[in-house]
Amino acid sequence: MTQVVIVGAGPTGATLALLMVKRGIRTTLIEAAKDSYRVFRGEGLMPSGLDAIAQMGLSPMLESIPHRQIDAWEFILGDRQLFRVDEPMGSNRPCTLVSQPPLLEALIAEAQLHPEFKFISGVPVKDLLWNGDRISGVKLADGREISATLVIGTDGRNSIVRQRAGLDLVTQEKSIDVLWFKLAAHPRFVADNVFYSILNNGSGFSVFHGAEDGKLHLAWVLDAEDKTDRKHADWAETFASLSPAWMAEHFRNSQDTIESPMRLSVVVGRCPCWHRPGIILLGDAAHPMSPVRAQGINMAFRDVIVAANYLVPLLKTEANFGDIDLALSRIQAEREPEIIRAQQLQAQEAWKGEQLRNNGFVRLLMMQVAPFLGDRIRQFWVKGQYELRQGVTEVRLIV
Numbered sequence: 001m002t003q004v005v006i007v008g009a010g011p012t013g014a015t016l017a018l019l020m021v022k023r024g025i026r027t028t029l030i031e032a033a034k035d036s037y038r039v040f041r042g043e044g045l046m047p048s049g050l051d052a053i054a055q056m057g058l059s060p061m062l063e064s065i066p067h068r069q070i071d072a073w074e075f076i077l078g079d080r081q082l083f084r085v086d087e088p089m090g091s092n093r094p095c096t097l098v099s100q101p102p103l104l105e106a107l108i109a110e111a112q113l114h115p116e117f118k119f120i121s122g123v124p125v126k127d128l129l130w131n132g133d134r135i136s137g138v139k140l141a142d143g144r145e146i147s148a149t150l151v152i153g154t155d156g157r158n159s160i161v162r163q164r165a166g167l168d169l170v171t172q173e174k175s176i177d178v179l180w181f182k183l184a185a186h187p188r189f190v191a192d193n194v195f196y197s198i199l200n201n202g203s204g205f206s207v208f209h210g211a212e213d214g215k216l217h218l219a220w221v222l223d224a225e226d227k228t229d230r231k232h233a234d235w236a237e238t239f240a241s242l243s244p245a246w247m248a249e250h251f252r253n254s255q256d257t258i259e260s261p262m263r264l265s266v267v268v269g270r271c272p273c274w275h276r277p278g279i280i281l282l283g284d285a286a287h288p289m290s291p292v293r294a295q296g297i298n299m300a301f302r303d304v305i306v307a308a309n310y311l312v313p314l315l316k317t318e319a320n321f322g323d324i325d326l327a328l329s330r331i332q333a334e335r336e337p338e339i340i341r342a343q344q345l346q347a348q349e350a351w352k353g354e355q356l357r358n359n360g361f362v363r364l365l366m367m368q369v370a371p372f373l374g375d376r377i378r379q380f381w382v383k384g385q386y387e388l389r390q391g392v393t394e395v396r397l398i399v
């Protein structure tokens with residue numbers, strides 16, 4: 001019998017599976033998608049996530065796949081630069097964009113070198129198996145049943161594992177969706193990869209060079225109620241109307257390269273309880289994260305480290321169910337404070353963005369004071385980023 005079934009091979013599931021099999025734990029990883037390129041995957045890793053990668057011994061893997069650092073953050077309000085902050089902002093590593101599909105493939109390929117690992121892809125888990133009140137495995141959509149000592153739900157924000165286990169998710173009020181575009185990069189982004197946040201007249205977007213060569217990523221913020229037609233014919237002109245002259249010219253010249261956008265729903269929330277006998281949720285399944293300031297993947301890696309610290313020693317010695325279930329509550333207790341704080345900070349950042357986007361008075365005020373107080377505003381912003389970049393609690397891999 002497999003010891004652990006992990007449902008979902010996103011950043012949480014793929015990394016945890018590798019950590020487990022490297023430590024001799026028999027692990028089956030199940031992924032619904034046929035290949036990891038089919039699902040939208042964020043790219044931003046903060047210093048806290050890069051530190052987690054280093055602790056897991058995965059920095060050489062990261063070096064071998066497409067990645068690109070952010071050189072600076074710049075805010076543009078109306079036609080003015082509010083401020084610019086250069087990376088690494090006092091950290092030992094700059095914020096880095098990492099192409100997730102190759103990262104997930106590399107994690108799985110490395111796990112496959114271990115005889116303890118089994119990977120099933122292209123078949124979703126559709127239900128859980130029960131033995132009395134304890135969850136004892138999963139049922140796949142093709143009818144297969146897999147028993148396990150422990151089921152780990154890492155199947156993302158719409159987690160079926162969470163629903164079938166009867167674990168509640170309390171969501172924050174929905175405020176934004178994101179239209180995600182890709183288009184040809186301007187050489188200026190290649191030389192100096194600035195993450196621009198541009199806000200004007202009720203509209204706002206971020207644009208930066210993604211991990212993949214030659215591609216800009218552009219995230220256009222929509223109020224959740226906004227039914228904007230994504231096939232809107234004139235996106236180039238819309239972006240250009242908000243941008244500095246050189247960027248506006250680029251949007252107009254690259255009109256033909258703008259790919260049809262994906263509408264991504266932003267769900268933010270937290271399960272009051274992440275576990276029950278025989279099962280735990282980690283990553284977005286337990287606490288779906290907002291895209292603001294790239295937290296979700298970083299939190300996922302840090303969940304993985306804490307889960308491994310508690311579970312590996314128990315699973316190596318075939319501990320009893322009582323000890324395993326106690327460890328599940330300890331994992332939540334250790335991770336929850338950081339998740340609560342990160343979600344609060346993300347909400348504050350989102351609120352500031354919303355005020356600048358939608359409140360003409362606030363925008364005008366900021367534009368007036370920027371020439372005199374720009375440096376103060378910049379320092380205030382940098383101070384507010386510390387926990388979002390470094391993490392809130394100490395996370396150390398000890399197994």
Ligand SMILES: Cc1cc2nc3c(=O)[nH]c(=O)nc-3n(C[C@H](O)[C@H](O)[C@H](O)COP(=O)(O)OP(=O)(O)OC[C@H]3O[C@@H](n4cnc5c(N)ncnc54)[C@H](O)[C@@H]3O)c2cc1C
Pocket residue numbers: 007008009010011012013030031032033039041042043044045123124125126154155156157159160161178180264265266267282283284285288289290291293294295296297298299300
């Ligand atoms: C627009 C947007 C941009 C973002 N950008 C960033 C960013 O730059 N940096 C960052 O840190 N975070 C970002 N995030 C957040 C980040 O994407 C998530 O927090 C992170 O992906 C969570 O990882 P996960 O492994 O827990 O879940 P996911 O990445 O959602 O992975 C879950 C996996 O489970 C699989 N699955 C689902 N159901 C089943 C099933 N029934 N059976 C088997 N498999 C299943 C899915 O196919 C998927 O592969 C962004 C989020 C959004 C919405």
